[in-house]
Amino acid sequence: MITFTKYQGTGNDFILIDDREKVFPSENIELINTLCDRRFGIGADGLILLQHTEDGHFYMQYFNRDGRESSMCGNGGRCFARFILDQGLAQKEIKFLAVDGWHQANLCYDSSHKEEIALQMIQVTGVSLIDANTFELNTGSPHYVRFIESSVTDFDLINEAKKIRYNPPYVLKGINVNYLNLLGIKEIKLRTYERGVEDETLSCGTGATAAAMSTAIFNNLPAGKHQLKVEVMGGVLNVKFHFFPLENRFEDVWLIGPAKKVFEGVVSV
Helix, strand or coil, X not given: CEEEEEEEECCEEEEEEECCCCCCCCCCHHHHHHHHCCCCCCCCCEEEEEEECCCCCEEEEEEECCCCECCCCHHHHHHHHHHHHHCCCCCCEEEEEECCEEEEEEEEECCCCCEEEEEECCCECCEEEEECCEEEEECCCEEEEEECCCCCCCCCHHHHHHHHHCCCCCCCCCCEEEEEEEEECCEEEEEEEEXXXXXXXXXXXXXXXXXXXXXXXXXXXXXXXXXXXXXXCCEEEEEEEEEEXXXXXXXXXXXXXXXXXXXXXXXXX
């Protein structure tokens, strides 16, 4: 029997398990895939284990829906922080280690005084310009970002994204594929096809971060601190960073949005 809690951040949903005793069979790809299955399991975009490092810090181990351990998940990191807070293991500020390094997460409030989780993301220094409308960068996970003029809401995301994800140079390692519309100088609407899920998700935190950074370059924003609003299919995220346009470098990066508990339960395995 496994005790779990289901969380979601703007519709990007995860199974959270307290595995500080390290008894969960994390090498069992089929089990994780089944737990994430929306018909035969709990249903989620991914599964996250709360573990401890050897020196007692929190460690986030993340698995995609396909059951394989994956790179950093931004919304997953925010849900992971909310889970730690809800377990009474920390208050307001959390520091944890993930596959891409150390992260800080803070409890904060939006303009309506609703609770949100702000997650510090990695510094980004390498942004590749594929063409005038297309960027490639790694914000903890690799992302392909393309600006389009037609409505992203009506865009055939799945088929178009598969043409990118399943062809060279990405076919072996995979890449997350993002298409977006500009709504303003600092506002975008985004849809994301995620590798490992192999489908569209309602939200992708590292994708929102990558899209916001690409927008800063695309719109020639000046050097300094900026905050961009990212509309995703499951709600709204905000991305803050310090932009250095001469190097296309981003520091002090924060992903901000809601992270909510959906339900908890016990499942037999």
